[in-house]
Amino acid sequence: MNKKYAILVVDMLNDFVTGALGCDNARAIVKPTQELLEEARKNNVPVIFCNDSHLKGIDKELDFWGDHAIRGTKGADVIPELPISEKDYVILKRRYSAFFQTDLDLLLKELGVTTVVITGLHTHMCCRHTAADAFQNNYEVIFANEATNAFTKEDYEYGLKYAKETYGAPNYTNKELFDLFSK
Ligand code: ZN
Numbered sequence: 009m010n011k012k013y014a015i016l017v018v019d020m021l022n023d024f025v026t027g028a029l030g031c032d033n034a035r036a037i038v039k040p041t042q043e044l045l046e047e048a049r050k051n052n053v054p055v056i057f058c059n060d061s062h063l064k065g066i067d068k069e070l071d072f073w074g075d076h077a078i079r080g081t082k083g084a085d086v087i088p089e090l091p092i093s094e095k096d097y098v099i100l101k102r103r104y105s106a107f108f109q110t111d112l113d114l115l116l117k118e119l120g121v122t123t124v125v126i127t128g129l130h131t132h133m134c135c136r137h138t139a140a141d142a143f144q145n146n147y148e149v150i151f152a153n154e155a156t157n158a159f160t161k162e163d164y165e166y167g168l169k170y171a172k173e174t175y176g177a178p179n180y181t182n183k184e185l186f187d188l189f190s191k
Contacts, residue, residue: 011148013189014054014121015045016106018128018135018156020090021059023076023083025129033157033164034129038089040154041127044182045090051189054119055096057086058106058128058138067102104134107141116147123148125185126177127155131167139171149177152185 020041021027025034045055060077061084062070070076077084079100086092099112106112116124124142126135126149135156139149151171158164171177180188 011122011188012120013048013123013125014056014116014119015048015125015127015152016138016142017041017045017055017057017086017090018106018126018138019058019060019077019130020087020128021077021083022085022087024060025087027083028074028076031159033159033161037127037129037155037157038087040152040182041090044127044152044155044185047182047186047189049093049095053125053189054121055093056112056115057090057092057096057098058110058112058134059084059086059098059100060102060134061100062102069103104137105141106134106138107145108137113145121147123150125150125152126171127152129156130158130163131156132158132163132170133167136167136170139175139177143175143177149175150185151177151179152182153179154182 061079064078142149168179
């Protein structure tokens with residue numbers, strides 16, 4: 009069966025890059041992510057933004073992390089460096105996984121996607137939980153190793169290692185992904 013890819017851009021939001029939970033490691037992946045999305049759109053690979061959109065005072069996750077990406081605030085918007093194009097899709101999530109109680113699975117099925125390429129923040133957390141549900145819903149999972157990151161190098165490396173060992177997910181450079189998209 010021919011493979012059909014989609015890029016999942018997890019939580020590249022103001023609060024995660026420059027705001028409440030921002031860090032240098034998040035800012036370091038902006039450029040490679042721009043390059044990857046540009047190449048994806050050129051090759052008609054769907055780009056799906058998977059964005060935290062929390063309800064203040066409601067979402068349990070906020071007790072643990074403090075307020076971030078509150079629905080309707082600027083912190084919950086995708087960073088200006090990654091403008092959403094007309095052809096892109098946006099999924100709003102209230103938990104770590106972009107599949108949990110969202111219509112991501114339905115969208116991927118309608119698009120005929122076989123393989124999700126996971127990018128964004130953080131490798132060992134929202135990316136990892138999204139990878140778990142992708143795997144459990146029978147999608148092949150790939151991590152874009154230049155376009156995902158975590159608070160620390162250890163968390164990043166742990167996330168990639170866990171994904172490989174648990175979901176059989178390889179991690180590829182942008183160059184390797186460009187080659188896959190253009191096949
Ligand atoms: Zn969150």
